[in-house]
Amino acid sequence: MDMSKLLQRGDYEWELPKQGSMRVPGILYASRRLIETMDNKVLEQVRNVATLPGIVGASYAMPDAHWGYGFPIGGVAAFDPEEGGVVSAGGVGFDISCGVRLLRTGLALNDVRPVLPELMDALFNTIPAGVGSCGQIHLNDLRMSEMLRGGARWSVEQGWGRPEDLERIEENGRMAGARPENVSRQARRRQCDEMGTLGSGNHYLEVQYVEAVMDREIAASFGLRTGEVVVSIHCGSRGLGHQIGTEFLIEMAKAAKNSGIPLADRELACAPATSTVGQLYLGAMRAATNCAFANREIISHLARQTFSEIMPGAKLPLLYDVSHNTCKEETHLINGKETRLLVHRKGATRAFGPGHSDLPPAFRESGQPVLIGGSMGTASYVLAGLAENESKSLGSACHGSGRAMSRRQARRLWQGRKVVDDLRGHGIHVRSPSMRGVAEEAPDAYKDVDEVAKATECARLARRVARLRPLGVVKG
């Protein structure tokens, strides 16, 4: 990255000063090394987002930021609807409400290792993965609407999940304001056989163990102990979210033009939040959020069934489920005034700190679990939100290690089969329908997750709680 455009505000904070048509400055949180290796495109996209109507505070980039569609992945931007603020489909991302959840198992590493190959085969056979994968659940139009309105609550009602999971999902597993009637026939059709499927790309189910605990008190309150096996699930709203994103990008391109919003990049397509298109998108996007919540709940149910067959008595309680591709209505303190905002987090995780009123009682003292997915061969992290991030990043943190290179570049450098064999040599069992997908997801195609997690803590966005090591991966 061209460092000459940035002012260093702290060891882990960099400002892109307001200039030209920018309405607010850009703020990037990262170590010098992470900033240096970031694509110049990230800075350009942070700048572009800062020009959009109604943006408040700043256009933010998290330590894992990289180049995305219009908005950077690892970007946070909030807009005030009463000041002409916009909503943007590209600011949410194609995979609406993509997110991570973490299940504890109560099992020790040594109990699981002997059955690991068998366990991974069973998980791979039970949980459909890959592009266009279909599941056992088929939804007609009526049930589709119920799912889109009910989210994870609907899954639980159908018998695919447990009632006690719900308070451990953002929004209690059901996003209010969902408008199933705003979801097109095409989006519904793409989703009708895809519930309970993982999808492709960077989506996965990983069996991991707690390798190290950084904050003993919070780890204990989360029920995480060194050597315990956990399961992480990373996926989103599948074909439905993608279709909604695609359709509304077109509608928003028109809406921006009609509303006279100048776009620095056509990928920034957006509509005033109070406009017809803006409201239609919010209703559809919230329905897609419920689809993602429902999907992760069903996948958890399948994982629980599989575990109980191989490890009788294993319960797999949910620690937390949080999205990292969202636009949410939240109240934040802006210039000393409580303001209702539309907060876009694209490849960024909500990370509310201790005492936040939106958190369930279980996390009021610790702050919200922040689930950070690494790449296949490296680590994942559990962090906890910090109250001081409210004024820094509107209560947000990073979402993963972030890609360090394009998929095409990764395919040129590695062969999927060899990646699987290398990981097997490190004790990690990979199951995937696509060796091409595995090559694209090779561990070295990602940034160093340890450095990203450290920068997130040093920037005071979240506190590191535990480091997770993969044992087995089902990869889409």
Add this chain to the structure above:
DNA sequence: ATGTCC
């Protein structure tokens, strides 16, 4: 991310 170009 994605019925990876209806």
